[in-house]
Amino acid sequence: MAAAAAAAAAPPFFSGFDMALLLGVLAAILARAASVGVCYGTSGDNLPPASTVVGMLRENGFTVVRLYWPDPAALAALAGTGIKVVVGAPNDVLPALATSESAAAAWVRQNIQAHPLVTFRYVVVGNEVPAGETAHLVPAMENVHAALAAAGLGHVKVTTAISQGTIAVHLPPSAGEFTAEALSFMGYVVAFLERTRAPLLANLYPYFVYTNTLGMDMSFALFTSPGTVVQDGDYGYQNLFDATVDALHTAVAKLGGGRVRVVVSETGWPTAGGAAASVENAMTYNQNLVRHVRQGTPRRPTRRVEAYVFAMFNEDLKEAGVEQNWGLFYPNMDRVYPITFGA
Numbered sequence: 001m002a003a004a005a006a007a008a009a010a011p012p013f014f015s016g017f018d019m020a021l022l023l024g025v026l027a028a029i030l031a032r033a034a035s036v037g038v039c040y041g042t043s044g045d046n047l048p049p050a051s052t053v054v055g056m057l058r059e060n061g062f063t064v065v066r067l068y069w070p071d072p073a074a075l076a077a078l079a080g081t082g083i084k085v086v087v088g089a090p091n092d093v094l095p096a097l098a099t100s101e102s103a104a105a106a107w108v109r110q111n112i113q114a115h116p117l118v119t120f121r122y123v124v125v126g127n128e129v130p131a132g133e134t135a136h137l138v139p140a141m142e143n144v145h146a147a148l149a150a151a152g153l154g155h156v157k158v159t160t161a162i163s164q165g166t167i168a169v170h171l172p173p174s175a176g177e178f179t180a181e182a183l184s185f186m187g188y189v190v191a192f193l194e195r196t197r198a199p200l201l202a203n204l205y206p207y208f209v210y211t212n213t214l215g216m217d218m219s220f221a222l223f224t225s226p227g228t229v230v231q232d233g234d235y236g237y238q239n240l241f242d243a244t245v246d247a248l249h250t251a252v253a254k255l256g257g258g259r260v261r262v263v264v265s266e267t268g269w270p271t272a273g274g275a276a277a278s279v280e281n282a283m284t285y286n287q288n289l290v291r292h293v294r295q296g297t298p299r300r301p302t303r304r305v306e307a308y309v310f311a312m313f314n315e316d317l318k319e320a321g322v323e324q325n326w327g328l329f330y331p332n333m334d335r336v337y338p339i340t341f342g343a
Helices: 002-009 016-032 050-059 072-078 091-099 101-113 131-150 180-196 206-211 240-254 279-292
Strands: 037-040 064-067 084-089 119-127 157-163 167-169 200-203 230-232 235-237 262-267 307-309
Touching: 037 050, 050 072, 064 072, 072 084, 084 091, 084 101, 091 101, 091 119, 091 131, 101 131, 119 131, 119 200, 131 157, 131 180, 157 180, 157 262, 167 180, 167 240, 180 200, 200 240, 206 240, 235 240, 240 262, 279 307
Parallel strands: 037 064, 037 307, 064 084, 084 119, 119 157, 157 200, 200 262, 262 307
Antiparallel strands: 230 235
16 A cells, blocks of 8 residues: 555656665565564663663664653654654552643643654553552543643543453453453443543563463463464464453453453563573564564454563663563663564
8 A cells, every 4th residue: 555655656757667666665664664662661770871772763663662651861862753652651640640630731741742743652641550549540541631632632542551460361362351350440441441542551471371370381372382272262362462462352342342452562571580581482472473463363353463562671670580581682782682573
């Protein structure tokens, strides 16, 4: 479609050779574009400056990045790059955003409107909000949504990111449902997302499901199973990623969110610090993920899965163990392992 549009728009004096060259350049650009986004966390005391990180994003073809808070240095570096930004309103600001429309308007003014050259994709109100603090969640989402609309930025969708722990049943996907604890607030979240046509963001880690499930074949978690592992009615599942995404779609639909799209806002595999954590497994999972998300899941085969690899760097201020070892890059900017993001 893009190539056809380029051909239609080309001036009549373009030669066949010129057109072939133009289309070749366009194809090369598209081939380099990463088919996943990346999570840029900052829980490290040895990370490169934001301007350098944004250069790395561009060099590696990333077209979208997730920030966990509106880091001014990162947003300044992202301005004018065309890289889409998923930005978080952290959990600690939710009470103010929920109880004050003016506070929500001020937050939008200071963190979104103040960066007119940044291409914002979503505002993520809260990340894995603890169950005891969810009373503020949807009111905060409502107020931020209203503030964006009032600022003429209604195209920036407001959502939240939930943890994999909110899912009570993963297999079979047709039985997917939320935990009783999650049901206490997810109905309100889903109703908001259904009304505003925003996606639900979910941090989904087949690694943790695999390491906590006795008898599961690791190939099912790493996208390397040679055939169907779980048959669910008419749908066959060859990998745990698809099964988890479809289980979440089922759980959301049960709450009236049949139109709500699931975005995988974090996923990855650790290179050290725990069972099955290795450079080889991390490389296998993430490279296969990059290839796999170009297609949909068995229940939604025509809809490409939007996914974000966790994380850009190994972060040394996180809890010791696997938490420090999810990075695609070391803080010195060397790759942890070879991977082609546009493959």
